[in-house]
Amino acid sequence: MTATNPQSGSSRRGGFDEVHILWISEGMSCDGDTVSVTAASQPAIEDVVTGLVPGLPTVHLHNKVLSPTVGGEEFLAPYRAAARGDIEPFILVIEGSIPNENIHGDGYWTSFGNDPDTGQPLTLNWWIDRLAPRAWAVVAIGTCAAYGGIHAMAGNPTGSMGLADYLGHDFTSAGNLPIVNVPGCPVQPDDFMETLTWVLYHAAGTAPPPPLDDQLRPQWIFGRTVHEGCDRAGYYEQADFAKDYNSPKCQVKIGCWGPVVNCNVPKRGWMGGLGGCPNVGGICIACTMPGFPDKFMPFMDMPPGGSLSSRAIKPYGSFIRRLRGITNATANTEPKWRHNRELLTTGYDPHYRP
Ligand code: SF4
Ligand code: SF4
Incomplete structure (x- = not known):
């Protein structure tokens, strides 16, 4: 479906003192993105909600894992109010892929609270249909919400999809923003918080x-490949490839997709600048990509392009590695005039003595 929004005029431009964040992880989700975000430090989510980040509006965060409320109707109240149009502005954060409830047969794929009149479960799709058109901004956290992810792979029974597949790729929110996708399985915590902070400043x-780029990702985060930020890239350039997972060398021959994957994790690390898949021994399986996982399986096999590129770079890389070995040995030797003998052999010219 393609949603339209009911707001216009000044509400589109921002200038808000207070913003609610209505976060729903009742999509096809493991809640891993919520858990991941608790590790953010640039900024920390607790700093955002406690007003420690200068210039942000007051943020009221509604997330079932991070909520101070016990749950039940107390937790659902702001969602019900927003669906009625009684809370605004709000940012809708969706975590998990969206199943196709047109094909659920007699049951339902997801639920988030019940309809008070009928007692029947309200699906994620029901909530998105009501909240997305009223949301000032809509953010998809994680690859499942952005593009469908693991639940949307070939052979799945739920017809799962990403938020833009559901709402329409040309959807714009009440704040006149396209859907903001922050993929990752799970999302890199600071990537998400940095993006959310930008939306809040807006x-x-x-x-x-x-x-955003054409896949609705933040350009400054997803504009480069894993390979371009990888600690092992020097090995690749010299055609020095790992044969097993214990090696510190380039992992392209043991399944790394880094050269063609948009992700900043090797540069940024996972928590506090530490980690970052290939930097610490994990091949890149392309978890941020719209084609994940189908286009990158089976994992741990050499990517077809990796086979070609590693063969192509071998003559250059091997030759350069040998040359650099010679230069490196030279650079590791001190000049011969540094000695404690009777004779000065530095080449010093006494002509310059005062
Ligand atoms: S390990 Fe992967 S990302 Fe790193 S240099 Fe090798 S191919 Fe590139
Ligand atoms: S480096 Fe690859 S596997 Fe790791 S988070 Fe980025 S896209 Fe996912």
Whole structure:
């Protein structure tokens, strides 16, 4: 479906003092993105909700894992109010892929609270249909919400899809923003918090909209490949490839997709700048990509392009590695005039003595 929004005029421009974040992880989800975000430090989510980040609006966060409320109707109240149009502005964060409830047969694929009149479960799709058109911004956290992810792979029975597949790729929110996708399985915590902070500054009226690429990802985060930020890239250039997972060398021959995957994790690390899949021995399985996982399986086999590129680079890389070995040995030797003998052999010219 393609949703339209009911708001216009000043509400589109921002300048808000307070913003609600309505976060729903009742999609086809493991809640891994919520858990991941608790590790963020640039900024930390607790700093955002406690007002420690200068210039942000006051943030009211509603997330079932991070909520101070016990749950049940107390937790659902702001969602029900927003669906009625009684809360605004709000940012809708969707975690998990969206199943196709047109094909659920007699049951349902997801539920988030019950209909008070009928007692029947309300599906994620029911909530998205009501909340997305009213949301000032809509953010998909994680690859499942962004593109469908693991639940949407070939052979799945639920017809799962990403948020843009559900709402339409040309959807715009009440704040006139496209869907903002922050993929990752799970999302890199600071990637998400940095993006959310940008959206919040935009809501405050102090920043332009975040720049997104054609897959609706933040450009500054997903504009480069894993390979371009990988600690092992020097090995690749010298055609020095790992044969097993204990090696510190380039992993392209043991299944790394880094050269063709948009992700900043090797640069940024996972928590506090540490980690980052290939840097610490994990091949890149392309978890941020719209084609994940089908286009990258079976994992741990050499990617077809990796086979070609590693063969092509072998003559250059092997030759350069040998040359550099010679230069490195030279650079590791001190000049011969540094000695404690009777004679000065530095080449010093006494002509310059005062
Ligand atoms: S391990 Fe992967 S990302 Fe790193 S240099 Fe090798 S191919 Fe590139
Ligand atoms: S480096 Fe690859 S596997 Fe690791 S988070 Fe990025 S896309 Fe996912």
